[in-house]
Amino acid sequence: MKPPMARPLTKFVDRLLSRSEVSTASRKALLAIDAPIKSCKARWDLVRTGQRVDYACLVADGVIGRSEQFADGRRRTVAIYVAGDMCDLHSVAVPAAAWNLTALTECRYYQVPHTGLHACFDAHEDVAMALWRDTVADASMLAKLAAVLSGLGARERVAHVLCEYGIRIEAAGLGSRSDFPLPLTQSQLAELVGTTPVHMSRIVRSLATEAALEQHRGNIAVRDLAMLERIADFDPTYLLFRENSPLAGRRRA
């Protein structure tokens, strides 16, 4: 099996470009970074709370979740990352993790050395801003999730997560927002939206009729996207895509 792309950071650079301007020189520097690729099975912890890392994980394939664990062992997922996402970019600034990264599906990922990122960061001011901006986007998604968790009912929360995921998948070029792969288990989704697996099942059923969801072997097709977005009260502004992008938000007078 040959590597999926010659330059590990290709997809990540695309991601940065969806939010920031980055000069050609800076892009070259980023693409020059080399990073070993790893793979792991579902349920594997890539990083554990307290662990000190000297690389950041760039998802190449599969879905990775960031979770917090309570004393009794229960976990809650607070973010999910797909191909092209650098799921612990923050680790460059804070090497001792205060979170867990877990493979939610079988995964491949690059271990991008901090040294490489740091060098780019120092040498190219626009890279520093782009990385910072991406960190902010990540935080913005967390803030949104917190708001959604505290303010909406379970059905609306699920709808919201689906909307966000769809757009991000589209941004990553892995599908369209109305038809995309979603290789997660209902239990895993439940852990993300703060419900139980049982209730999740009922919600999915109800959304399936209301927004005309169709599921086929790990994929989701949304026939009535407008309805889904209305249920979720969804506005993609918080994803911080560039204003000229078709993915940017439109609402808010």
Next chain:
Amino acid sequence: MKPPMARPLTKFVDRLLSRSEVSTASRKALLAIDAPIKSCKARWDLVRTGQRVDYACLVADGVIGRSEQFADGRRRTVAIYVAGDMCDLHSVAVPAAAWNLTALTECRYYQVPHTGLHACFDAHEDVAMALWRDTVADASMLAKLAAVLSGLGARERVAHVLCEYGIRIEAAGLGSRSDFPLPLTQSQLAELVGTTPVHMSRIVRSLATEAALEQHRGNIAVRDLAMLERIADFDPTYLLFRENSPLAGRRRA
């Protein structure tokens, strides 16, 4: 009334130092930034969604909340900031706000020009890292809140918020974690922990007996802090204070 300190960023620099190392030269540069001070009454929106700003708000006095608004007008608060916090540091990287900043009490705050921060950021590498690190800490609190909101009951959520707030107040030198000012309304707290004001009232009562809380004119005294922390399953690691700090976490084998 004379200004509370000659250099607007004094407290902010202290804040940075609680998480990062910053050289004396860099500190001087930060302290040299000048910023106008403003004041406003409770309920005032300092920044609204969609607004474009060229300054960041540094809290001098009072409490400011970051909130997300739903289509029906309901708001949920996802973060609160006290004196010394730069509550939209992110705006340096993302000038178009995707959030609201609202004064929860009467407030004074500095409008710190982005240009000044940007200049420091460019000239001093350690400032860039420190700012990034603070952004990450902010995100870490959001992640924690999301986890707490989705995983704990209302009573536990309130306990958690109190623990976090207490430590942050202590870090800011405004009180101790077991006796601190909390000038927020029960309705405002409810908005932060995702409950209703009515239920908030009952929770406060129950915590008051369990963890021996005492309230006296806008202040809270926690007689049984250990109990409160146990209820909340609280571990301050996620606040990312320096490891040698008395505020850093200890748990997690």
Next chain:
DNA sequence: CGCCCGCTTGAGCTGCCTCAAGGAATGTGG
């Protein structure tokens, strides 16, 4: 004084959780 705002208390309703069991799909060993 009277108004408004924040807190409290009560009573009834409901969204969601819990517990429990059964079924489909996939994998594993004999």
Next chain:
DNA sequence: CCACATTCCTTGAGGCAGCTCAAGCGGGCG
């Protein structure tokens, strides 16, 4: 190829945490 385990989804029934609606109460302030 079949017996069996495991994982995931589904469905039902009962219970509770927390919401809603409604009313009363105290304090600050015009």
